[in-house]
Amino acid sequence: MNTEQQPYLVERNRGYFEYQLPVSVKVVLNLSGMIPLLKNEREEWELPGGKLELKETPESTALREVEEELGLEANKLTGLQIVDSWVYEIFVHRHVFVVSYGAEYLGTKRPRLSNEHKELGLFPYEDISALNMPQPYKRTIDSWRIRHTVN
Template identity: 35%
Template sequence: MTDRVVVVGAALFAGGRLLAARRSAPPELAGRWELPGGKVEAGETPPQALVRELREELGVEAEAVERIPGEWPLKPGYVLHVWTARLLSGTPRPLQDHDDLRWLGPHEADSVDWLPQDRPAVAEAVRRLSALPGSAAQV
């Protein structure tokens, strides 16, 4: 089997909304929106990596809840896995790799220019978000 680097993305939910993060780098991705996250490091499980990445990139404490089925190629040797995540404490701030953040309700998810590899997971995250109790009232 070929070695692959797993990159975890967080479909971070709070208050009936999904967090979108706008890339500031590298230049070919700058200005596009993604689910925040990063590479799984040696010795980490994907949920542990997700928690660490959200702490480093956004300054928040969160917990991984459930993996969204599927995986999406990023660049050669890299694959994206997305997990739903719950915000436990803190207010997300763009500390690394991002220059803007937006909380999007289920009907606002298409208002940003998502990176292509994030789109299938975002669609599933929005479906799950729409099914949460009270989410329709928050939109």
């Protein structure tokens, strides 16, 4: 196996390779039936979120990223729960392990665009399928919608 072509693999013992991936935590945030999405440098819509930092829990990463990327108060989120996870191939040599959470926002502040993205949009669930967005994000949003409307 050529690890130069697959730099996310690390050989632990002769012939035994482990995935070594950064962890990204994303959040499906329901704001009165609207989902905030951010446009990245690849012109794709994505969920707010970011990399798990040292000594951080995935839950605290989710809360921090909502504050940083949307300017919303993390203490106004309710029902934060894991929705999905997957390995996302951003590029051939760049993979990331994504863990997604869902929550409802009960605050009154409106989301704002940070300097980390090109655009902020608020979308109803029914518009998500038509967006330029990786399929796992669409699956996560749909899974959260189903849970949110059932509970």
